[in-house]
Structures are given as structure tokens and as C-alpha cells.
Amino acid sequence: MGAVKTKRMPRAVREQQMLDAAVRTFGQRGYMAASMDEIAELAGVSKPLVYLYLNSKEDLFTTCIRREAHALVEAVRAGVHPELPADRQLWEGLRAFFAHTSRNPDGWSVLHLQARTHGEPFAAEVTAMREEIVSLVTRLIAVAAREAHRDPDLPDREVACLAEALVGAAESLAAWSNATPGTTARQAAATLMNFAWAGLGNLMEGRPWSAPEPSHEVSG
Amino acid sequence: MGAVKTKRMPRAVREQQMLDAAVRTFGQRGYMAASMDEIAELAGVSKPLVYLYLNSKEDLFTTCIRREAHALVEAVRAGVHPELPADRQLWEGLRAFFAHTSRNPDGWSVLHLQARTHGEPFAAEVTAMREEIVSLVTRLIAVAAREAHRDPDLPDREVACLAEALVGAAESLAAWSNATPGTTARQAAATLMNFAWAGLGNLMEGRPWSAPEPSHEVSG
Amino acid sequence: MGAVKTKRMPRAVREQQMLDAAVRTFGQRGYMAASMDEIAELAGVSKPLVYLYLNSKEDLFTTCIRREAHALVEAVRAGVHPELPADRQLWEGLRAFFAHTSRNPDGWSVLHLQARTHGEPFAAEVTAMREEIVSLVTRLIAVAAREAHRDPDLPDREVACLAEALVGAAESLAAWSNATPGTTARQAAATLMNFAWAGLGNLMEGRPWSAPEPSHEVSG
Amino acid sequence: MGAVKTKRMPRAVREQQMLDAAVRTFGQRGYMAASMDEIAELAGVSKPLVYLYLNSKEDLFTTCIRREAHALVEAVRAGVHPELPADRQLWEGLRAFFAHTSRNPDGWSVLHLQARTHGEPFAAEVTAMREEIVSLVTRLIAVAAREAHRDPDLPDREVACLAEALVGAAESLAAWSNATPGTTARQAAATLMNFAWAGLGNLMEGRPWSAPEPSHEVSG
DNA sequence: GATGAATGAGTCTTCATTCAT
DNA sequence: TATGAATGAAGACTCATTCAT
Numbered sequence: 001m002g003a004v005k006t007k008r009m010p011r012a013v014r015e016q017q018m019l020d021a022a023v024r025t026f027g028q029r030g031y032m033a034a035s036m037d038e039i040a041e042l043a044g045v046s047k048p049l050v051y052l053y054l055n056s057k058e059d060l061f062t063t064c065i066r067r068e069a070h071a072l073v074e075a076v077r078a079g080v081h082p083e084l085p086a087d088r089q090l091w092e093g094l095r096a097f098f099a100h101t102s103r104n105p106d107g108w109s110v111l112h113l114q115a116r117t118h119g120e121p122f123a124a125e126v127t128a129m130r131e132e133i134v135s136l137v138t139r140l141i142a143v144a145a146r147e148a149h150r151d152p153d154l155p156d157r158e159v160a161c162l163a164e165a166l167v168g169a170a171e172s173l174a175a176w177s178n179a180t181p182g183t184t185a186r187q188a189a190a191t192l193m194n195f196a197w198a199g200l201g202n203l204m205e206g207r208p209w210s211a212p213e214p215s216h217e218v219s220g
Numbered sequence: 221m222g223a224v225k226t227k228r229m230p231r232a233v234r235e236q237q238m239l240d241a242a243v244r245t246f247g248q249r250g251y252m253a254a255s256m257d258e259i260a261e262l263a264g265v266s267k268p269l270v271y272l273y274l275n276s277k278e279d280l281f282t283t284c285i286r287r288e289a290h291a292l293v294e295a296v297r298a299g300v301h302p303e304l305p306a307d308r309q310l311w312e313g314l315r316a317f318f319a320h321t322s323r324n325p326d327g328w329s330v331l332h333l334q335a336r337t338h339g340e341p342f343a344a345e346v347t348a349m350r351e352e353i354v355s356l357v358t359r360l361i362a363v364a365a366r367e368a369h370r371d372p373d374l375p376d377r378e379v380a381c382l383a384e385a386l387v388g389a390a391e392s393l394a395a396w397s398n399a400t401p402g403t404t405a406r407q408a409a410a411t412l413m414n415f416a417w418a419g420l421g422n423l424m425e426g427r428p429w430s431a432p433e434p435s436h437e438v439s440g
Numbered sequence: 441m442g443a444v445k446t447k448r449m450p451r452a453v454r455e456q457q458m459l460d461a462a463v464r465t466f467g468q469r470g471y472m473a474a475s476m477d478e479i480a481e482l483a484g485v486s487k488p489l490v491y492l493y494l495n496s497k498e499d500l501f502t503t504c505i506r507r508e509a510h511a512l513v514e515a516v517r518a519g520v521h522p523e524l525p526a527d528r529q530l531w532e533g534l535r536a537f538f539a540h541t542s543r544n545p546d547g548w549s550v551l552h553l554q555a556r557t558h559g560e561p562f563a564a565e566v567t568a569m570r571e572e573i574v575s576l577v578t579r580l581i582a583v584a585a586r587e588a589h590r591d592p593d594l595p596d597r598e599v600a601c602l603a604e605a606l607v608g609a610a611e612s613l614a615a616w617s618n619a620t621p622g623t624t625a626r627q628a629a630a631t632l633m634n635f636a637w638a639g640l641g642n643l644m645e646g647r648p649w650s651a652p653e654p655s656h657e658v659s660g
Numbered sequence: 661m662g663a664v665k666t667k668r669m670p671r672a673v674r675e676q677q678m679l680d681a682a683v684r685t686f687g688q689r690g691y692m693a694a695s696m697d698e699i700a701e702l703a704g705v706s707k708p709l710v711y712l713y714l715n716s717k718e719d720l721f722t723t724c725i726r727r728e729a730h731a732l733v734e735a736v737r738a739g740v741h742p743e744l745p746a747d748r749q750l751w752e753g754l755r756a757f758f759a760h761t762s763r764n765p766d767g768w769s770v771l772h773l774q775a776r777t778h779g780e781p782f783a784a785e786v787t788a789m790r791e792e793i794v795s796l797v798t799r800l801i802a803v804a805a806r807e808a809h810r811d812p813d814l815p816d817r818e819v820a821c822l823a824e825a826l827v828g829a830a831e832s833l834a835a836w837s838n839a840t841p842g843t844t845a846r847q848a849a850a851t852l853m854n855f856a857w858a859g860l861g862n863l864m865e866g867r868p869w870s871a872p873e874p875s876h877e878v879s880g
Numbered sequence: 881g882a883t884g885a886a887t888g889a890g891t892c893t894t895c896a897t898t899c900a901t
Numbered sequence: 902t903a904t905g906a907a908t909g910a911a912g913a914c915t916c917a918t919t920c921a922t
Contacts, residue, residue, distance in 0.1 A: 008885060008921070030337050032252030035912060046887045051914065117250050117333045161403075161411040164396045165389040172388020173381070183381075191381040195416070228902065256896060266904045268898075277896065448881065470777050472692030476917060486883045488919075497917065553777045557690050601833070601843075601851040608832020609825040616824045623821075631821040636855070668900070668906060696892065706908045711893065 015053050018043045022054075023064050027106030031061055031118045058121070065115045065122060068107035069129035075100035076133065086144035091193050093136070094170060098185035101174040108178070112171055130167070137163040166196055235273050238263045242274075243284050247326025251281055251338045282345060285335050288327040289349035295320035296353065306364035311413050313356070314390060318405030321394040328398075332391055350387065357383040386416050455493050458483045462494075463504050467546030471501055471558045502565060505555050508547040509569035515540035516573065526584035531633050533576070534610060538625035541614040548618070552611055570607065577603040606636055675713050678703045682714075683724050687766030691721055691778045718781070725775045725782060728767040729789035735760035736793065746804035751853050753796070754830060758845030761834040768838070772831055790827070797823040826856055 009017075021043035025034040036057055040047040054060040079096025080089050101108040115126040141159055173192055177183040229237075241263035245254040256277055260267040274280040299316025300309050321328040335346040358379055393412055397403040449457075461483035465474040476497055480487040494500040519536025520529050541548040555566045581599055613632055617623040669677075681703035685694040696717055700707040714720040739756025740749050761768040775786040798819055833852055837843040 011885080014885085029339075030252065032250065033338065036914085037912075047913090048888090048915075049886060052886085057913065113333070113337045117337045118253075158411060161393070161396075161408065162415055165393050165412050165415050168392020168396070169385040169389035172391060173385050176381075176384045176388070183377075188381065191378060192385055195382055195385050231902085234902090255894085257894095267896090268905090269903060271897070272903085451881085454881090470692065472690065473778075475915085477915095487917090488884090489882060491918070492882085553773070557773045557777045558693070559689075597843075597847075598851060601836075601848065602855055604836045605829040605833050605852050605855050608836070609829035611832060612828020613821070613825055616821075616828070628821065631818060632825055635822055635825050671906080674906085695890085697890095707892090708894075708909090709907060712907085717892065 011053065014043075014045065014049070018045065018050055018054060018060075019064055019067055022060050023068060023110055024106045026061060026064055026114055027109035031114050031122075036060075061115075061118075061122060062125060064110055065125045068104070068111050069126065071104070071107065072097075072100055072111065073129055073132055076136075080136075086140050087193075087197060090137070090140050090144075090196070091189065093140075094189040094192055095185060097170060098174055098177065098188045102178055102185050105178050108174060112175065134160070134163045134167050137166055166192075169195070231273065234263075234265065234269070238265065238270055238274060238280075239284055239287055242280050243288060243330055244326045246281060246284055246334055247329035251334050251342075256280075278341070281335075281338075281342060284330055285342060285345045288324075288331050289346065291324070291327065292317075292320055292331065293349055293352055296356070300356075306360050307413075307417060310357070310360050310364075310416070311409065313360075314409040314412055315405060317390060318394055318397065318408050322398055322405050325398055328394060332395065354380070354383045354387055357386055386412075389415070451493065454483075454485065454489070458485065458490055458494060458500075459504055459507055462500050463508060463550055464546045466501060466504055466554055467549035471554050471562075476500075498561070501555075501558075501562060504550055505562060505565045508544075508551050509566065511544070511547065512537075512540055512551065513569055513572055516576070520576075526580050527633075527637055530577070530580050530584075530636070531629065533580075534629040534632055535625060537610060538614060538617065538628045542618055542625050545618050548614060552615065574600070574603045574607055577606055606632075609635070671713065674703075674705065674709070678705065678710055678714060678720075679724055679727055682720050683728060683770055684766045686721060686724055686774055687769035691774050691782075696720075721775075721778075721782060722785060724770055725785045728764075728771050729786065731764070731767065732757075732760055732771065733789055733792055736796070740796075746800050747853075747857060750797070750800050750804075750856070751849065753800075754849040754852055755845060757830060758834055758837065758848045762838055762845050765838050768834060772835065794820070794823045794827050797826055826852075829855070 018039070022034075022039050025039045025042060028034075029038075036047055036050060039060070040050045043050065050060070054063060076093050076096045079099075080093045082089070084092070111126055111129070115122045138159055141163060169192060173188045177185065177188040238259070242254075242259050245259045245262060248254075249258075256267055256270060259280075260270050263270070270280070274283060296313050296316045299312045299319075301312065302309070304312070331346055331349070335342045361379055361382060389412055393408045397405065397408040458479070462474075462479050465479045465482060468474075469478075476487055476490060479500070480490045483490070490500070494503060516533050516536045519532045519539075521532065522529070524532070551566055551569070555562045578599055581603060609632060613628045617625065617628040678699070682694075682699050685699045685702060688694075689698075696707055696710060699720070700710045703710065710720070714723060736753050736756045739752045739759075741752065742749065744752070771786055771789070775782045801819055801823060829852055833848045837845065837848040
């Protein structure tokens with residue numbers, strides 16, 4: 001009873017409807033608890049059609065993961081302008097990230113929770129995407145170090161670990177800000193930026209990283 | 221065939237065997253994919269006995285979550301000495317955290333991945349524990365701010381968000397360092413501490429937070 | 441992708457293509473395991489067309505059985521020349537039979553295995569054909585008895601039973617010689633002829649039935 | 661509601677009930693058309709129990725085939741007394757064979773029709789049994805040839821083919837005499853024996869193989 | 881003459897759960 | 902304390918079959 005039962009649509013459209021339903025169901029129930037029956041009903045089609053187009057529950061899940069991973073990476077990429085200084089880029093990336101995940105919580109649940117909880121094949125899919133983002137962040141950190149006119153004494157492993165921590169913090173905040181009413185993507189991004197850039201030490205000494213003024217951007 | 225089939229044990233002991241088996245199974249297979257059959261066999265008892273003692277799959281899972289949550293909080297608490305300065309306390313807490321999670325990966329998987337992926341009742345259980353930790357961290361941050369002789373202008377929500385980010389980063393690093401061979405709990409803790417305390421900005425300017433010498437502690 | 445996709449053919453031709461595909465599929469997979477999807481694809485047409493022309497899976501199967509039964513009976517009839525002596529007729533009939541079944545194993549599988557395995561309606565179809573052959577053989581035996589200048593004391597039931605045994609042996613040999621590489625239709629026919637005509641007793645005493653020389657015939 | 665619903669039986673008994681039901685169902689409906697539901701109901705148990713004991717439809721079928729194959733071979737073996745002359749042994753073997761198959765038509769259907777119609781794994785099972793019988797018959801033919809004081813010029817392949825034909829004829833007659841009311845196993849055996857031993861040629865000349873008098877044996 | 885879109889019904893299989901002992 | 906025997910309910914997947922064009 002999810003979608004109105006519109007008959008006879010071209011395959012591509014129906015497929016998207018099914019994926020929408022699947023992401024929602026997987027996101028809310030989890031991979032195993034989601035039943036193909038529920039997905040089909042939510043998509044407004046019969047189960048056989050789902051199988052005809054998407055093959056199997058596993059394939060359907062994989063397709064969902066890929067679609068959402070792609071969408072997330074694109075959203076972040078689109079938010080970042082490479083000509084800006086590194087800290088600004090990081091800031092933009094975080095904002096885009098929080099905005100996207102909060103606009104699309106089921107997709108984020110699929111990526112962040114469900115996919116990692118159900119075996120290599122799926123987890124690998126997400127790991128690939130995550131690595132894209134981590135390496136993007138890693139790059140930013142390196143650039144920032146260069147901009148700081150310091151020889152980058154940070155060893156690679158350290159940088160990787162830092163990037164990992166930053167991304168992890170972001171992921172965690174995304175869930176938190178989704179779950180905590182009244183928290184905007186903008187705020188989450190700002191806090192994280194402060195945390196990451198200035199560190200707790202500086203923060204407490206009253207020397208935070210200064211966020212740029214709100215300007216015209218999407219307000220999350 | 222996990223446990224040797226010893227007959228007639230006191231209830232408390234049997235229960236722990238069952239919980240061990242359950243944590244291992246839930247941690248590796250996930251809540252839904254874990255079957256009561258497998259758990260019973262791994263525990264070396266018959267299924268009806270599992271039901272007799274633990275009531276139902278849900279109850280069993282909840283009990284696992286509680287046990288693991290409790291163990292984790294205890295481990296962290298035990299690592300922290302309240303008379304130390306705040307940064308040292310944070311450092312000790314992180315070390316204890318990474319040490320415990322890496323020693324007990326199935327338990328951590330249950331808490332971090334499985335419990336959050338299967339609906340409110342379970343997620344709430346973890347949230348409760350998480351809040352204990354977050355509030356502990358929040359307290360530390362507040363203390364640190366006071367120690368820094370600055371009036372702590374940081375509003376509550378900001379501090380909560382910071383604590384959340386820090387914990388999130390830690391959680392994420394726990395998974396990462398479990399999965400990345402050659403990474404010790406100690407290293408993870410050090411990097412995160414640097415990150416959190418000094419911030420990327422300072423790090424890159426060559427002013428990291430200085431970790432205390434190895435000393436006598438558990439080497440994780 | 442079996443047949444090349446040629447569009448707009450006259451109905452009769454399309455029907456034969458479909459029947460070809462169906463016989464092949466039924467012969468190899470069996471009635472139940474054969475899917476209309478596979479048949480349609482192998483025939484190079486869409487499923488609705490199969491239904492338009494052949495009505496239903498049952499009808500399609502029945503039509504296959506009839507076609508193959510007819511073809512087999514015709515092949516045997518065409519091989520037999522009624523003016524020859526009875527043993528020669530039998531010999532020719534066997535040769536034609538083995539030649540046809542080995543040239544058309546899927547058709548033979550449909551008749552011999554599949555049709556008999558799926559309930560009266562289909563089995564009856566084959567039984568009808570089989571009776572044609574059995575009665576042909578029965579006639580031959582009667583003629584032979586007359587030629588032997590003996591009053592044919594053989595009661596009808598006995599003759600029927602003999603014919604049945606002979607046909608059964610032939611059917612069985614057909615499958616065997618199809619499955620045993622290096623066995624020709626000719627050899628199978630010769631052995632069976634010996635067996636039938638001379639009997640094991642005579643065979644072992646060195647008095648076989650003498651097969652005619654190879655001559656010009658199809659060599660099977 | 662086939663069997664009366666008797667509760668709580670030891671596993672071995674229940675398993676035989678299930679196999680009985682399965683042989684009957686497979687024998688009458690065929691492998692694919694037989695549903696596990698029907699088998700379970702006929703056995704008077706729930707489906708999960710069937711799976712618990714017999715694992716899967718395939719395993720169940722295989723187990724049926726093996727049980728029936730074993731039973732048939734045993735029946736034939738038990739009927740044959742190795743100290744008798746070869747033709748007598750053949751005669752006894754045929755009688756035992758027809759008696760067993762007519763007493764157990766579903767088992768025979770499973771072996772003769774169903775198992776061969778559903779892919780190598782199953783067919784192989786039957787082939788193994790068949791080869792036991794064929795080789796038994798082959799041995800008899802060889803012995804008979806020796807007894808006939810003739811050097812056995814029959815080449816191996818020829819003998820194999822003969823044995824195959826004989827067994828094929830027997831198999832076919834089994835089905836026929838099952839389907840033709842008023843035909844006894846004894847008659848079928850007698851006719852086939854005549855056919856095989858004396859050959860049509862001799863038969864028609866009035867020189868049949870003489871069957872031993874009825875005596876005490878099972879009358880089939 | 882031909883097909884892309886769609887489904888009701890049914891199959892195998894598994895699981896959490898409970899008696900009866 | 903402990904278990905062998907047993908099942909209701911549900912889930913993934915497939916198939917023969919039909920519209921609407």
C-alpha cells in the first residue's frame with residue numbers, strides 16, 4: 001500500500017521505485033528482517049516483478065548499497081570546491097555530508113549500519129566507498145600540512161589513522177544528529193570542524209577554528 | 221561441539237556458557253542470522269535448556285547486550301583514575317576502551333553493530349551504555365576546561381556534540397584497528413588523543429599533545 | 441538465443457520451431473523442470489506467442505508427444521517392406537527403430553521417459569503409439585508362425601506378451617546404445633534379432649539367426 | 661491424513677514411515693510433481709520433521725532410491741539358488757523380480773521411471789543397481805554357455821548387449837504385467853524365459869523351453 | 881503477427897518455540 | 902537438571918499464465 005498502484009510503467013522507472021522501497025525497508029528493518037514481500041508491497045508491485053528486475057535479495061541489497069554509496073560520494077564531491085583552502089574544503093565536505101545523510105537517513109542506515117553487518121560481499125561494497133572518502137580526506141590533510149609551511153612530519157599511517165578518526169567521528173555525528181531533534185547539519189559540521197581543526201585543547205583556551213559566515217549555502 | 225559436554229552444572233555456570241556462545245554467534249553472524257540451534261550446540265546444551273534459562277531469542281540477545289555493555293563500561297572505568305588530570309584520564313580511558321574492544325571483538329560487534337541494527341528495544345540498551353560513556357567524557361571535558369582556567373563558554377549542546385564526536389571517532393577507530401593488522405590499541409589511542417586534544421591545526425604546526433611514557437600499563 | 445530471431449514467419453513454421461524447442465527442452469530437462477521461458481527463448485519467440493499458438497504447457501507437451509510418436513511410427517513403417525519374409529521385416533523394423541531413436545534422442549526421451557512419468561493423459565498418448573508398434577510386431581510373429589508351417593498354438597496372450605517383451609527389449613537397447621559410445625544402431629539391431637529369433641539356447645549352441653549382409657541401407 | 665497421527669515415535673520408525681510415504685508419492689507423481697507437503701501429510705507428520713530427518717527433497721529422493729534398489733536386489737538374490745543349473749537360476753531370478761516389482765509398484769516406478777528421468781545424480785544411483793543385476797545375468801549367460809559344452813564364442817560386448825536386452829525386456833514386462841490385470845508374475849516370467857531361452861524361432865517350431873512345474877514356490 | 885509488463889499461486893526450506901519425559 | 906520429538910508460521914524464489922498495446 002506504499003505507492004499508488006500505477007500500472008504499466010517502463011522498466012527503468014519501476015526499478016527505481018523498487019530501489020526506493022528497498023532502501024527504505026532495508027534501512028529501517030535491516031537486511032535480514034526486511035522481507036521481499038514488504039519491499040514489493042511498498043513499491044506497489046508484485047514480488048515476482050521484483051525478482052524479474054532485481055534478481056535476488058542479495059542482488060537487490062547490493063544494488064541499493066551501490067546506488068546510495070554513489071549518491072553520497074557525489075553529494076560530497078559536489079559540495080567541495082577544489083580551489084578553496086584545505087580547511088574550507090573540509091568544512092564544505094562535512095556540510096555536504098551531513099546534509100545528505102540527514103536528508104536521506106534510510107540510505108545512510110543502509111550504508112553505515114546494514115551493509116557492514118552482513119558479511120564481506122556487502123561490507124566490501126561500502127568499504128570501497130568509504131575508502132574514496134577517507135582518501136579524499138587524507139589528501140586534504142596533506143595539503144593542509146603543506147599550506148601550513150611545515151614539512152609534513154606526519155607519517156602515512158598516522159595520517160590514515162587521523163582521517164579514519166575524522167570520518168568515524170563524522171559518521172557517528174550523522175547518526176547522532178539524525179536522532180537528536182533540533183540539531184542541524186550545519187551545527188554538526190561546525191562542531192566537528194572545531195573539534196578536528198582546533199582540537200579540544202585550543203577550544204578550551206578560547207581559540208576555536210572560525211567557521212565562515214552562513215552565506216548563501218544550503219542550510220542543511 | 222564448542223564446549224565439552226559436561227553434565228549437571230550449576231545454573232549460573234551454564235548460563236554463562238550459553239551467553240558466551242550467544243555473544244560469539246551474534247557477534248559473528250548477526251542477530252537474525254544467528255540461530256538458536258547454533259547457539260545451543262556451541263554452548264554444548266540442548267535447545268530447550270537455552271529457553272528454560274534465557275526465555276527467548278530476544279531476551280537472550282538483550283542479556284548479551286547488557287553483559288557486554290556492563291563489561292565494557294567496567295573496563296573503561298577501571299582504567300581511569302579520577303585523581304589524574306583530565307587529559308591523562310581521557311588517555312587512560314581510551315586505552316582501556318581500545319584494549320577491551322580488541323580483546324573482545326565479538327562483544328564489541330554485538331554492541332557496536334548488531335544491537336544498533338535491530339530496532340529500538342536493542343538499540344536503546346546500547347544507547348544507555350553509550351550515554352554513560354558520553355557523560356563520563358562530557359564530565360572530563362568540563363573538568364579540563366576548568367583546569368584550563370578559562371570560563372567554559374562552551375554551551376552544553378556543544379559539549380555533548382563534542383563528546384559524541386570523540387566517542388564516535390573512538391568507536392570507529394576500534395573497528396579500524398581491529399581490522400587493520402599491526403595496529404595496537406596503544407597506537408590508536410595515541411593518535412586519537414592527539415587528534416582530539418591538539419586538533420589538526422596544532423598537529424600540523426608541530427605541536428602535538430604529548431603522550432605520557434609507556435609505563436607499566438597493560439600494553440593492549 | 442537458440443534460433444536466429446527472424447520476424448514475421450507464417451504460423452506453421454513458427455509452430456514447428458516452437459515444437460523443436462519444446463521437444464529438446466522437455467527431452468533434456470523433463471516435463472516439470474522445463475520452463476516455458478526456456479522453451480520460448482530457445483524458439484526465439486516471446487512467451488505470449490507460445491501460448492497463442494500452443495495454448496498451455498500441457499497442450500504443448502501433448503503436441504510434442506504426438507509429433508514424436510507419429511514420426512517414430514512413420515520411420516519404422518517406412519523401413520519395413522511387407523512383401524519380405526517375417527524375420528526380414530522384423531530386422532528392418534528394428535534397424536529403422538534404432539536408427540530413428542539414435543538420430544533423435546530428445547524425441548525418444550520425450551516418448552520413452554518423460555511422457556510415461558507424468559500421469560495418464562500423457563502416458564496414454566504414448567501407449568497408443570506403442571500399441572501400434574506392438575500390434576505390428578504381433579502380426580509379424582503370427583505371420584512368422586504361419587510361415588513356419590506350424591499351427592500357431594501360441595495363445596493370443598502369449599503372443600502379446602512376447603511382442604511386449606521384444607518391444608521392451610528394443611526400447612531398453614535404444615537407451616543403452618545411445619548411452620554407450622561406439623555402439624551402432626546396426627549392432628544393436630543385430631544382437632536383438634539374434635536374441636529374439638534364435639534364443640539364448642540356440643545362440644550358445646552356435647546356431648544364431650543369420651543377419652543379411654549390410655547392403656545399401658542407411659547405416660545408422 | 662494418510663497415516664493415523666501417532667505421536668512421539670522413535671526416530672528410526674518415523675523415518676521409515678516418511679520413506680514409505682515418499683516412495684509412494686514419488687512413484688505416483690514423479691520427483692518434481694511430488695510436493696514435500698504431500699509427503700509429510702501422507703506420513704502423518706509436519707514438514708519440518710521431514711527436513712529434520714531427511715534433509716532435503718534431493719536427499720529424500722536419493723534415500724528412497726537406495727532403499728528400493730537395495731530391496732529389489734535383495735529380493736532377486738534371495739530368489740536365486742546358485743547350485744542350480746543356469747537356466748533354472750535365470751528362471752528363479754525372473755520370478756523373484758516380477759514378484760517383487762508387482763508387490764511394490766511404487767518402488768519400481770521410482771527406480772524404473774522417476775530416478776532415470778531426473779539427472780545424473782539420481783540416475784547414477786539406479787545405474788549402479790542395474791549393473792549389479794546385469795552383471796549377475798551376464799554371469800549366468802556365461803555359465804550357461806559353458807554348460808552347453810560349447811566354446812563361448814560370444815564376445816563380451818555381445819554378451820553385455822544380450823544381458824541388457826534381457827533385463828530391458830524384463831523391466832518392460834514388469835510394467836506391462838502390473839498394468840495388465842490378470843497377468844501373474846509367474847506367467848510373465850515363463851513367457852520371458854521362453855522368449856529368451858528358446859527364441860522366437862524355436863518357439864514357433866514348437867520347441868519351447870520347458871518351465872519346471874509350479875512346485876512350492878511363492879506364486880507371485 | 882508479436883511482445884513488454886505484470887501476477888496469483890505454490891514450492892522448498894528454515895526458524896523460534898514447545899511438549900512429554 | 903536436561904532433552905528427543907515435534908510444529909506453526911513465515912520467507913526466498915519460481916512458474917504458468919495473461920493483459921494492454
